[in-house]
Amino acid sequence: MKYWQFSQLIINWYHMYGRKNLPWQIKKTDYHIWISEIMLQQTQVKTVIPYYKKFISTFNTIDKLAQTNLDEILHIWSGLGYYKRAINLHKTAKIIINKYHGYFPNSIIDLIKLPGIGKTTAGAILSLSKNFSFPILDGNVKRILTRFYNLPKNFNKLKHYENKLWHLINMITPIHNANKFNQGMMDLGSLICQYKKPKCHICPLNQNCQYIKNFNNQKTNITKIIKKKIFFYLIIQYKNFVYLERRKNKKIWENLFCFPEFNNIKDINTWLIQNEIKNKNNEKINSIYHQLSHIKLKMKMFKIIIKNKKIFSKNNHYIWYNLYNPPHIGISQPIKKILIYLKKIDQD
DNA sequence: TACGCGTGGTC
DNA sequence: TGACCAAGCGT
Numbered sequence A: 001m002k003y004w005q006f007s008q009l010i011i012n013w014y015h016m017y018g019r020k021n022l023p024w025q026i027k028k029t030d031y032h033i034w035i036s037e038i039m040l041q042q043t044q045v046k047t048v049i050p051y052y053k054k055f056i057s058t059f060n061t062i063d064k065l066a067q068t069n070l071d072e073i074l075h076i077w078s079g080l081g082y083y084k085r086a087i088n089l090h091k092t093a094k095i096i097i098n099k100y101h102g103y104f105p106n107s108i109i110d111l112i113k114l115p116g117i118g119k120t121t122a123g124a125i126l127s128l129s130k131n132f133s134f135p136i137l138d139g140n141v142k143r144i145l146t147r148f149y150n151l152p153k154n155f156n157k158l159k160h161y162e163n164k165l166w167h168l169i170n171m172i173t174p175i176h177n178a179n180k181f182n183q184g185m186m187d188l189g190s191l192i193c194q195y196k197k198p199k200c201h202i203c204p205l206n207q208n209c210q211y212i213k214n215f216n217n218q219k220t221n222i223t224k225i226i227k228k229k230i231f232f233y234l235i236i237q238y239k240n241f242v243y244l245e246r247r248k249n250k251k252i253w254e255n256l257f258c259f260p261e262f263n264n265i266k267d268i269n270t271w272l273i274q275n276e277i278k279n280k281n282n283e284k285i286n287s288i289y290h291q292l293s294h295i296k297l298k299m300k301m302f303k304i305i306i307k308n309k310k311i312f313s314k315n316n317h318y319i320w321y322n323l324y325n326p327p328h329i330g331i332s333q334p335i336k337k338i339l340i341y342l343k344k345i346d347q348d
Numbered sequence B: 001t002a003c004g005c006g007t008g009g010t011c
Numbered sequence C: 001t002g003a004c005c006a007a008g009c010g011t
Helices: A003-017 A030-040 A045-058 A062-067 A070-077 A084-100 A108-113 A119-129 A139-148 A155-172 A178-191 A265-274 A333-347
Strands: A227-238 A241-246 A282-284 A288-291 A295-305 A318-322
Touching: A003 A155, A003 A178, A030 A045, A030 A084, A030 A119, A045 A070, A062 A084, A070 A084, A108 A119, A119 A178, A139 A155, A139 A178, A227 A265, A227 A333, A241 A333, A265 A295, A288 A333, A295 A333
Parallel strands: A227 A295
Antiparallel strands: A227 A241, A241 A318, A282 A295, A288 A295
16 A cells, blocks of 8 residues: 555544544644643543643643743642653743743754653644644554554564654655644554554554454563562651652652652661651551552551651751642652541541 | 653553 | 553653
C-alpha cells in the first residue's frame, strides 16, 4: 500500500469514528494542546481528564501559569505522577512568556529545546493546534506500525527500531490534514489497535495489515524483579498539624512535601536527639504499603506528639500541615495515604 | 544509551 | 493477582 493510501484510510476513519469531544479538543490552542500532551505522557486518557479540567480552570492562561508558585502547580498535579513534568511545565511557561511573548514557536527545533517537550509532544503541538505537517510517534502509532509492517522488535538495537518507526511515520504523515491524521492514528491505536484483543475486524487497515496473532509469541519472559523497600517516617504532630519537609536532592518525588524520611529507627533516634525532642508520647501506628512499578514500598511510621511547635533549623523548606485545612503543596500518593490515615485516627 | 520516573487500569 | 501497559522525556 502506498503511504498516501494509508493516511487517507486513517483520515476517513477519523471522520467517522475519531474522538472529537475530549476536554482538550474544545479549544485547540497551543496552550491547551501542550498541557494535555504533557499530562497524557505515559498516562491514560481517563486518568488525565479530571486533572486537565482542574488544571485549566485554575491556570486558564499560560501567563497565569508562569506567574504561579511551583507548589500551587504541584498541588494540582498531586496524584498524577511523574512530577518532573509539572516542574518542566512551569519552566517552559516562563520561557514562553519571557522569550516568545506568550505563544509557542512554530519551529520544531525551538520547541524541542523547551523543558519537557520532545519530538512527539512538539509534533502534537504543531499538528494538533496549528495543523502543520509533523509526525507523532507515541505508543499508539508505534503499535499500529509494528503490527501493520510486522516489524520484529529487536531488543538489541532498540535505537535502530525507533529510527525505522520515525522514518515510516514521517513518510506516511500527509502534508494536508496532518491534524486529523495524527488524531486518527492515536484514536485507532487506543480504540481499535489496542494492546490486548485488537479489533482487527473493524480496522480500516485490515486489508493490508501484516499483523499475525501468535507469531510464536516470543514474549521474552523477563520476570521483573520487584524490589522491596522500607521507609521509616517520623510523624511529628502538634494539635491538628503535622510536620512535613520539602524533598530535596531525591530521585523520586522531588519538591513534593513529605515526613522526615529515614532508613532505620536508629537514624530517627539520632534525629530526635539532635533536635532535642524527647522520645516519649510516641504512638504505635500500623505500617502502610504502596506499590510502585518496580518497588514494593513498606512505610513504617513513628509518631510523636509535641506540645510546642518547634523550628527544626536544619531544613528551611518545611511546613506545618493542617490536617483539617490542607495547604496548597505537592503531596505524593503514599504520603496522601498516610495523611488520610492520620486524620482518621486523630478523629477516633 | 538504557534506565528511572508514579499512578491507576486491566486481565 | 501480579504483570504489564498508558498521548515520553531527561540524563
